[in-house]
Amino acid sequence: MQVPVHEYKLDNGLKVLVKQDKRAPIAVVQLWYKVGSSYEHNGSTGLSHVVEHMMFKGTQKYPTGEFNRIIAENGAEDNAFTGQDYTAYYQVIAADRLEVAFELESDRVRNLTLPPAEFKKEIEVVKEERRWRTEDKPTSLTREQFEAVAFLNSPYKNPVIGWMADLDAMQVEDLRAWYERWYAPNNATLVVVGDVEPEKVLELAKKYYGSLKPTENIPPPKPQTEVEQKGVRTIKVKAPAELPYIMMGYKVPGMINAKEKWEPYALEMLASILDGGNSSRLSKELIRGKEIASSASAWYSGFGRLPDLFSLSGMPTKGEKLETVKAALLEQVEKLRNEPVTADELARAKAQVIASEIYERDSQQNQANVLGTLETVGLGYKLADEYVDNILAITPEQIQAVAKKYLIEDSLTIAELDPQPIDPNKPKNTRSFVR
Amino acid sequence: MLKTIIVAPLVLLFALFTAQVSAAPKIEHWTTVNGLRVYYVPAPELPMLDMRLIFAAGSARDGAKPGLAMLTNAMLDKGAAGLSEDQLAEQFEAIGAVFSSSTSNDMGWAGLRTITLEKEQQAALELWLKVVSKPDFPQKDFERVQKLALVDLQGEKQDPASLGGKAFYQALYGDHPYGQPENGTEASVQALKVDDLKAFYQQHYVAKNGLLAIVGAVDRAQAEALAEKVSGALPVGEAAAALPEVKPLTEAKTVKIPYPSTQAHILVGQVGNKRGDEDFFTLYMGNQVLGGSGFTSRLMKEIRNDRGLSYSVYSYFAPSAQLGVFQVGLQTKLEQTDEALKVVRDVLGKFQQDGPTAEELEASKKDVSGGFPLRTANNSQIVEYIGMIGFYQLPLDYLDTFTTKVNALTREQITEAFTRRVQPDKMVTVIVGGDEK
Numbered sequence: 001m002q003v004p005v006h007e008y009k010l011d012n013g014l015k016v017l018v019k020q021d022k023r024a025p026i027a028v029v030q031l032w033y034k035v036g037s038s039y040e041h042n043g044s045t046g047l048s049h050v051v052e053h054m055m056f057k058g059t060q061k062y063p064t065g066e067f068n069r070i071i072a073e074n075g076a077e078d079n080a081f082t083g084q085d086y087t088a089y090y091q092v093i094a095a096d097r098l099e100v101a102f103e104l105e106s107d108r109v110r111n112l113t114l115p116p117a118e119f120k121k122e123i124e125v126v127k128e129e130r131r132w133r134t135e136d137k138p139t140s141l142t143r144e145q146f147e148a149v150a151f152l153n154s155p156y157k158n159p160v161i162g163w164m165a166d167l168d169a170m171q172v173e174d175l176r177a178w179y180e181r182w183y184a185p186n187n188a189t190l191v192v193v194g195d196v197e198p199e200k201v202l203e204l205a206k207k208y209y210g211s212l213k214p215t216e217n218i219p220p221p222k223p224q225t226e227v228e229q230k231g232v233r234t235i236k237v238k239a240p241a242e243l244p245y246i247m248m249g250y251k252v253p254g255m256i257n258a259k260e261k262w263e264p265y266a267l268e269m270l271a272s273i274l275d276g277g278n279s280s281r282l283s284k285e286l287i288r289g290k291e292i293a294s295s296a297s298a299w300y301s302g303f304g305r306l307p308d309l310f311s312l313s314g315m316p317t318k319g320e321k322l323e324t325v326k327a328a329l330l331e332q333v334e335k336l337r338n339e340p341v342t343a344d345e346l347a348r349a350k351a352q353v354i355a356s357e358i359y360e361r362d363s364q365q366n367q368a369n370v371l372g373t374l375e376t377v378g379l380g381y382k383l384a385d386e387y388v389d390n391i392l393a394i395t396p397e398q399i400q401a402v403a404k405k406y407l408i409e410d411s412l413t414i415a416e417l418d419p420q421p422i423d424p425n426k427p428k429n430t431r432s433f434v435r
Numbered sequence: 436m437l438k439t440i441i442v443a444p445l446v447l448l449f450a451l452f453t454a455q456v457s458a459a460p461k462i463e464h465w466t467t468v469n470g471l472r473v474y475y476v477p478a479p480e481l482p483m484l485d486m487r488l489i490f491a492a493g494s495a496r497d498g499a500k501p502g503l504a505m506l507t508n509a510m511l512d513k514g515a516a517g518l519s520e521d522q523l524a525e526q527f528e529a530i531g532a533v534f535s536s537s538t539s540n541d542m543g544w545a546g547l548r549t550i551t552l553e554k555e556q557q558a559a560l561e562l563w564l565k566v567v568s569k570p571d572f573p574q575k576d577f578e579r580v581q582k583l584a585l586v587d588l589q590g591e592k593q594d595p596a597s598l599g600g601k602a603f604y605q606a607l608y609g610d611h612p613y614g615q616p617e618n619g620t621e622a623s624v625q626a627l628k629v630d631d632l633k634a635f636y637q638q639h640y641v642a643k644n645g646l647l648a649i650v651g652a653v654d655r656a657q658a659e660a661l662a663e664k665v666s667g668a669l670p671v672g673e674a675a676a677a678l679p680e681v682k683p684l685t686e687a688k689t690v691k692i693p694y695p696s697t698q699a700h701i702l703v704g705q706v707g708n709k710r711g712d713e714d715f716f717t718l719y720m721g722n723q724v725l726g727g728s729g730f731t732s733r734l735m736k737e738i739r740n741d742r743g744l745s746y747s748v749y750s751y752f753a754p755s756a757q758l759g760v761f762q763v764g765l766q767t768k769l770e771q772t773d774e775a776l777k778v779v780r781d782v783l784g785k786f787q788q789d790g791p792t793a794e795e796l797e798a799s800k801k802d803v804s805g806g807f808p809l810r811t812a813n814n815s816q817i818v819e820y821i822g823m824i825g826f827y828q829l830p831l832d833y834l835d836t837f838t839t840k841v842n843a844l845t846r847e848q849i850t851e852a853f854t855r856r857v858q859p860d861k862m863v864t865v866i867v868g869g870d871e872k
Contacts (some may be wrong), residue, residue: 424870
């Protein structure tokens with residue numbers, strides 16, 4: 001029971017995707033831009049995310065504060081998110097007020113004023129956000145440094161929120177240049193999911209977005225293809241903490257660059273065999289079974305613009321050592337290389353994929369997210385239609401094959417959090433970063 | 436299937452205090468033969484079913500054993516009707532069914548999500564009934580769960596937000612059951628025995644102490660049959676006694692917890708209100724203006740927009756069976772702690788005295804009533820709402836009348852309620868971060 005997606009393109013290059021969902025009289029409206037942290041460069045990390053913050057600071061027509069005021073007046077929810085490969089702005093609004101969302105969002109595609117005084121305050125807010133998200137959280141800090149070391153020249157090495165030094169040095173002119181370069185109708189996709197009529201959505205899109213000028217020659221980002229890894233990388237991250245933690249990641253292909261089309265799907269199933277529910281291997285064998293980990297997880301997604309990692313992480317339970325968890329995770333990888341997964345395990349993993357497809361439709365936001373992501377990273381939203389079939393076609397042999405081919409030591413990065421005593425009288429920022 | 440993006444939302448969403456409404460789903464209600472209350476909303480559009488069985492079995496029932504309610508709830512799927520946790524997990528997951536469970540201060544609940552293909556739904560229901568009505572509490576699994584609970588407690592010590600939250604509740608409630616940590620203390624968790632859990636389960640997970648919420652692609656007759664089946668698996672039992680009343684603070688208290696973080700985590704507050712409280716709507720709408728509405732609230736304006744002091748700042752009332760909390764929270768870099776705290780106190784004091792302006796109230800009414808259809812747009816939200824309405828025995832037309840009640844409020848009513856219910860000079864202040872000084 002696929003629901004059709006209506007696809008349109010305006011003359012200025014804006015793509016419009018509409019999916020009906022009449023279960024409630026609401027609509028989710030998202031504008032996705034092809035820009036995110038992986039488009040940024042050394043010294044300028046965090047730009048896309050700071051633009052996101054400044055998007056709420058006014059245009060000529062709607063000065064600072066007006067956007068939020070009007071959104072609230074209409075009882076809408078409104079926010080935005082920045083990732084490695086995209087930035088998306090959204091409203092969830094009563095379907096009969098759709099036009100409000102179109103009017104406000106289209107206005108800030110081109111007309112942001114970026115007032116310096118607002119920037120000065122807002123950059124401080126972003127720094128607080130960074131402290132809150134990363135600086136004071138030992139596992140987040142470990143993850144950030146893990147990614148920075150796993151990649152040498154792929155822009156996935158940079159945190160989405162940016163390095164603190166880059167935030168300190170950021171100027172409002174940097175933002176203006178960034179905004180002018182990437183924020184254009186021909187670099188965006190508008191996604192609408194909800195109780196709407198596709199033709200009416202198109203009409204509104206033309207009315208509000210149609211007159212926006214496209215940017216000619218938006219230069220595609222340079223390749224920045226990650227250099228081949230030549231052996232295992234290991235780091236320790238020292239931070240005030242109570243619990244040790246380990247992250248491991250292998251370089252693997254994504255859908256966008258996989259030479260064999262099935263490989264990313266086999267990797268997804270592999271992640272699911274390890275960590276696709278309470279019956280999966282990591283829960284069953286590390287958390288129960290041997291009882292050595294208090295948490296353990298495996299993660300892969302083939303939906304990036306650039307190749308990414310297949311990653312594993314774990315935390316020892318009381319009385320266990322980090323070494324034991326590390327050995328157990330590596331043993332799990334070894335086992336996947338040596339033996340095919342069982343038919344039962346694979347059937348369970350597939351059953352969950354099918355059920356999730358149905359559950360996902362309970363949320364209009366999720367449906368919109370799928371369309372927006374696929375379109376924005378360059379895979380095309382139609383991939384969503386083949387996804388389940390491609391997953392269901394995966395065999396135990398294929399899973400073993402990707403494990404053998406990609407989960408190898410030479411492309412592995414390991415980061416260990418080494419907890420330091422929590423002493424309130426010790427000065428902050430004494431973390432060392434040992435390679 | 437999506438990569439988890441590093442989402443950078445501009446405000447935190449605090450679901451627990453958003454008592455909002457929707458283009459209200461009609462709630463049908465009845466009681467089963469053995470006394471289990473049932474709340475049902477048909478949702479035929481998607482082939483899926485959500486059920487949530489809720490009991491008055493939250494941490495406020497822990498007595499002298501903090502952590503008891505939480506661990507009891509966590510043990511449900513660790514072995515039931517002779518099946519091991521591995522077997523239970525395998526059987527749920529083989530049919531794409533999802534078991535969930537959790538506790539709060541008032542409730543302990545267990546949920547099921549399944550697709551409604553006949554065979555799968557039947558199997559999911561049978562399995563779920565084993566978990567909710569025949570848990571085995573195996574000793575070995577209990578010891579593991581206990582150990583994991585201890586790791587969690589240790590983990591909290593590296594999280595200033597958790598440290599602050601716990602200290603806040605303790606300072607506010609003292610000996611009242613709401614003051615005890617839901618996940619216990621190292622000593623209390625260590626002292627728990629399987630027999631404690633079994634006794635807690637037997638007393639609290641019974642028909643007369645609970646309710647069943649059903650949302651999904653089942654018709655009324657099917658829902659009735661489901662409800663009889665679920666309640667038939669439970670003993671009749673007794674409803675739990677009312678919790679003791681909460682005594683408000685009589686003086687201001689400040690708790691400072693040194694911590695080597697870059698930010699200070701600040702919480703300011705006092706006791707708030709109850710579910711079904713006569714001041715519920717006035718306090719709710721007042722708080723929307725003060726710090727509950729996100730981007731446009733006064734606290735957000737003063738703390739974040741005008742001064743860049745914090746990424747997130749909020750206030751909320753968390754109504755419970757007895758007086759819940761009223762809390763204001765934010766984080767700011769250590770050097771700005773005093774400045775931020777002063778702004779919070781100024782905003783709070785001024786609001787308590789003068790209430791919202793006519794303009795603010797008008798804007799807030801538009802926000803709340805315009806957002807009406809958003810709050811119950813999907814099955815997950817609906818099952819949660821009807822569970823809440825059923826648990827606190829709020830009127831069945833609670834969602835229908837919400838907007839009308841909100842729109843009828845005046846500035847004077849809100850100011851009067853805040854003057855009566857909020858005491859800026861008798862608040863708890865918790866600051867985590869900074870050194871011993």
